[in-house]
Amino acid sequence: MTHRAGAGHPGGSLSEIDILVALYSTRLRYDPKQPNLADRDRFILSKGHASPGMYAILAEHGFIARKDLESYRVLGGICQGHVDSKWTPGVDFSAGSLGMGLSFGIGCAHAARLDESKRTIFVMLGDGELQEGSVWEAAMAAVHHELGNLKVFVDRNRIQNDDFVDAQMRMFDVPAKWKAFGWEVKEIDGHDMEEILEGLAWLDSIDEGPAVIIANTVKGKGISYMENNPAFHGAPPSDEQLLIGLRELGVEV
Amino acid sequence: MAASRDGYGQALLDMIDDKEVVILEADLGKSTKSLHFRNARPERTISCGIGEQNMMLVAAGLASSGYTPFASTFAIFTERAFEQIRNGIARPGLAVHICGSHGGAHTGTDGGSAQSIEDLSIYRTLPNMTVMHPCDDVSATVLTKQCRNLTGPSYMRTARNKTPVLYDGREDTLKIGKGVVHRDGNDVAIIACGVLVAKAIEAADILTDDGIEASVVDMHTLKPLDEDLVAKLVGDCGCVVTAEDHLLIGGLGGAVAEFLVSNIPAPLERVGVNDRFGESGQAEEMLDLLSINTADIVAAAKRAISRK
Known part of the structure; x- marks a missing residue:
């Protein structure tokens, strides 16, 4: 997608993808034929630039056609640069500015509570995104309102736009920060499917307040030259790199 | 109040x-x-x-x-x-x-x-x-x-402080996107919003003493602007004054100016805050300090008429 578009965010799409696979394959309740069904679970991709990862999942699960993936970043295409609920079936939140998805998720969680619905609200944040102060306004509010139907993943790939997170704004003890705000916290390897599935079950076991999984991930996971390389936060692979990457992912080219 | x-x-x-x-x-x-x-x-x-x-x-x-x-x-x-x-x-x-x-x-x-x-x-x-x-x-x-x-x-x-009640018993005249005419006149149209609507009515009363009849409109909705009404006012009066407790840049005056310049150019005088911040003071003192009180609307009306 990013190669075709000549722009986009491959690194964060690959760091989040294993969690998205597990979530959409095993846990999230939805009907791709009725993407706006009121009582569906919600998935809010707050790090909305990592849209190629989400579009791939939406195509895999029948919300959009594989052909639609070619419309990523193309004028009139349904796959906008950042995930957008107006354009893409299955997208619950129009993202693009960091630090917004958790608050939106809180609104969805309040609505579910008012509806006396059992639906669950999942939110994915980036770790660089945690530098936005508004995330912590939301973190405080979710605990205050005891939103047990709100589940969060932090995709901790340790790289942001310009450089490594540690170079831009050190985050120190991320789990301790969430704990201090009153959240239930669990750390996992965000590429170990067993740990991800255990993490999902753990999230479901908590209903008295919000819970967060800090998923340690690798930016650009699965492609040698992208892994842990800040250059691929927001840049597509070249023609040659594309072929190498596809081969490394096991795609016949 | x-x-x-x-x-x-x-x-x-x-x-x-x-x-x-x-x-x-x-x-x-x-x-x-x-x-x-x-x-x-x-x-x-x-x-x-x-x-x-x-x-x-x-x-x-x-x-x-x-x-x-x-x-x-x-x-x-x-x-x-x-x-x-x-x-x-x-x-x-x-x-x-x-x-x-x-x-x-x-x-x-x-x-x-x-x-x-x-x-x-x-x-x-x-x-x-x-x-x-x-x-x-x-x-x-x-x-x-x-x-x-x-x-x-x-x-x-909404405003913090009390102002005259203008709609008691007139609730039916209110609709989002439609300005309300509070006073009819053919010399100048004063279009105001918020706390300056009552001031605009006061100004119109004062103008009567000089033989000037002003229309006064409460443009409670700035967007979408009631363009039909603004056009009618220009037709009836030939010049316009806007009045708002807001910067001259981009508020009601801006909205009316944008409409007029592209559709029916007419003399327009805008009463509003001229590119500065406020300071501590009573409500009336602030309107005086920022030149957005009744007297300023009266003066603006006369300037607008002189430009016809």
Whole structure:
């Protein structure tokens, strides 16, 4: 997608993808034929630039056609640069500015509570995104309102736009920060499917307040030259790199 | 005399049995007057603490789930969440209704930091947004309740301090997007909003002594602007004055100027705050200091007529 578009965010799409696979394959309740069904679970991709990862999942699960993936970043295409609920079936939140998805998720969680619905609200944040102060306004509010139907993943790939997170704004003890705000916290390897599935079950076991999984991930996971390389936060692979990457992912080219 | 913020509070209270209405507060419910709803329906009132950025998006999440949120804080503090409003509410077109109270220099002694004189301009710039500034408590109540029928977001500025009640018994004349003619005249049209509507009526009375008959319009909705009415006023009067407790840049005067220059050029004099901030002072003192009081409207009317 990013190669075709000549722009986009491959690194964060690959760091989040294993969690998205597990979530959409095993846990999230939805009907791709009725993407706006009121009582569906919600998935809010707050790090909305990592849209190629989400579009791939939406195509895999029948919300959009594989052909639609070619419309990523193309004028009139349904796959906008950042995930957008107006354009893409299955997208619950129009993202693009960091630090917004958790608050939106809180609104969805309040609505579910008012509806006396059992639906669950999942939110994915980036770790660089945690530098936005508004995330912590939301973190405080979710605990205050005891939103047990709100589940969060932090995709901790340790790289942001310009450089490594540690170079831009050190985050120190991320789990301790969430704990201090009153959240239930669990750390996992965000590429170990067993740990991800255990993490999902753990999230479901908590209903008295919000819970967060800090998923340690690798930016650009699965492609040698992208892994842990800040250059691929927001840049597509070249023609040659594309072929190498596809081969490394096991795609016949 | 009554404050338009009390009208907002009354509207919310009138809607307590509408189960889709939810209220969001950022520790200023006593001031914006959402407290009456909170006391009646605490289960549909969400305290966001002193966190406006979070509040606007919680409202967006509720709207996306089928609720109709009314979120209020001071006008100035809504601006802290501008990007949340822009990207989280206006762009997806979610029907979140934002009320910014204590707008304008009329807010008074809290000083320049609290006197939002730019909010109307800021929110006019957002596609999908309806922007209102009612002039009294009755119209604030009616227009707030009409927001329930909007399919997109809205911003309403209310005032802290009391002003004359102009709509008692005239509720039926109010409709979002339609200005209300309070006085008919053929020499000059004075188009005002908010706390300056009563001043415009005073100014028109004073102008009568000089043999000048002014139309006075309450343009409570700045966006969408009632262009048909503005065009009719130009036809009837040949010149226009706008009056607002807001910067000259981008508010009611800006909206009317944009319409006139592209459609029916006519002499326009704008009464508003001229590119400066306010300071501590009583409401009336602020209007005098910033040259946006009755006498300034009278002078502007005469200038407009002289340019015909």
